[in-house]
Amino acid sequence: MNSIQNLCDQFFERHKSFLVENYPGIRKEVLIRELEGLCDFRYSREDFKKTPVYSIPENQMDQFFSKLLTGMPLEYITGYSHFYGLEFEVNDHVLIPRSETEFLVEKSLEICHKMKKDQLDIFEVGTGSGAIAISLAANLNEKNSITAGDISTEALGVAKSNYSKLLYQIPEHSQIKFIESDRLTKFEGQCDFLVSNPPYIKSSQRSGVHKAVDSYEPHLALYLDDEQYRQWYIHFFEQIFKVLKSTGQFLIEGHENNLEQLANWSKDAGLGNISIEKDLCGKDRFLKGSHPNG
Numbered sequence: 001m002n003s004i005q006n007l008c009d010q011f012f013e014r015h016k017s018f019l020v021e022n023y024p025g026i027r028k029e030v031l032i033r034e035l036e037g038l039c040d041f042r043y044s045r046e047d048f049k050k051t052p053v054y055s056i057p058e059n060q061m062d063q064f065f066s067k068l069l070t071g072m073p074l075e076y077i078t079g080y081s082h083f084y085g086l087e088f089e090v091n092d093h094v095l096i097p098r099s100e101t102e103f104l105v106e107k108s109l110e111i112c113h114k115m116k117k118d119q120l121d122i123f124e125v126g127t128g129s130g131a132i133a134i135s136l137a138a139n140l141n142e143k144n145s146i147t148a149g150d151i152s153t154e155a156l157g158v159a160k161s162n163y164s165k166l167l168y169q170i171p172e173h174s175q176i177k178f179i180e181s182d183r184l185t186k187f188e189g190q191c192d193f194l195v196s197n198p199p200y201i202k203s204s205q206r207s208g209v210h211k212a213v214d215s216y217e218p219h220l221a222l223y224l225d226d227e228q229y230r231q232w233y234i235h236f237f238e239q240i241f242k243v244l245k246s247t248g249q250f251l252i253e254g255h256e257n258n259l260e261q262l263a264n265w266s267k268d269a270g271l272g273n274i275s276i277e278k279d280l281c282g283k284d285r286f287l288k289g290s291h292p293n294g
């Protein structure tokens with residue numbers, strides 16, 4: 001009898017070099033765990049491993065293994081990704097949330113906490129799966145109202161679905177409103193804190209992007225044309241200047257080679273206290289600043 005365990009062992013051994021190259025850190029156990037999730041198996045992992053292959057719907061297993069051999073990111077195959085302790089639905093309309101961005105959330109929580117306000121108004125630009133806004137909402141102790149925007153209708157659909165699925169993890173003092181908006185154009189009012197992980201790779205930097213990222217993740221989430229780049233950010237910083245309250249602060253994720261430029265453009269737009277902050281790998285990753293009076 002061929003069991004799930006045997007099948008995964010055989011598949012792993014046969015395609016080991018491809019799998020290791022395309023899925024850093026992958027192990028046989030990961031295949032078994034993901035397959036178990038896809039099959040919605042209700043008993044123990046040990047039982048699942050011993051389950052005869054014929055008792056699992058064939059098309060689900062075939063699809064899983066054939067997608068793996070295309071190099072499609074595991075998160076798009078399984079339809080979910082873990083971020084800041086929560087499970088987010090993802091599909092090819094949204095970026096797979098990254099560990100650098102978990103650090104952005106960590107730093108955002110620190111900034112918000114240090115503001116010592118009873119009520120926080122927070123804006124997020126480019127929410128994608130909703131990972132940042134929802135993680136903030138789930139972890140802020142202060143009463144808060146978050147407006148999270150994206151230019152993509154499809155991405156907003158994913159963000160809203162994640163919000164309703166994760167609502168049970170979000171305290172009553174946190175609220176999120178999702179809106180379709182080009183940067184801050186449709187946002188109303190002002191905020192204490194603005195956070196964003198916008199598209200930040202210049203089209204000329206595309207050759208440095210990992211093949212799987214370039215092939216499968218939405219280009220709207222990743223790239224800006226070189227010709228458009230400067231104007232896109234200048235307009236964004238001008239909008240930020242207008243929406244920040246006088247004590248307001250912002251934190252934006254960016255490309256290590258472009259943050260110096262972003263720092264200059266943000267200063268030109270009148271923003272103050274600009275600094276470039278590193279990620280956990282020691283790379284320049286974030287631009288921090290505030291309203292000039294902040």
Ligand SMILES: C[S@@+](CC[C@H](N)C(=O)[O-])C[C@H]1O[C@@H](n2cnc3c(N)ncnc32)[C@H](O)[C@@H]1O
Nearest residue numbers: 097126127128150151152182183197198199221
């Ligand atoms: C790098 S992804 C970040 C997604 C998510 N916040 C995260 O950190 O995983 C950038 C997001 O910005 C959105 N976006 C691109 N251009 C935009 C624009 N002009 N205005 C608002 N959102 C935009 C994309 O659709 C994408 O969801």
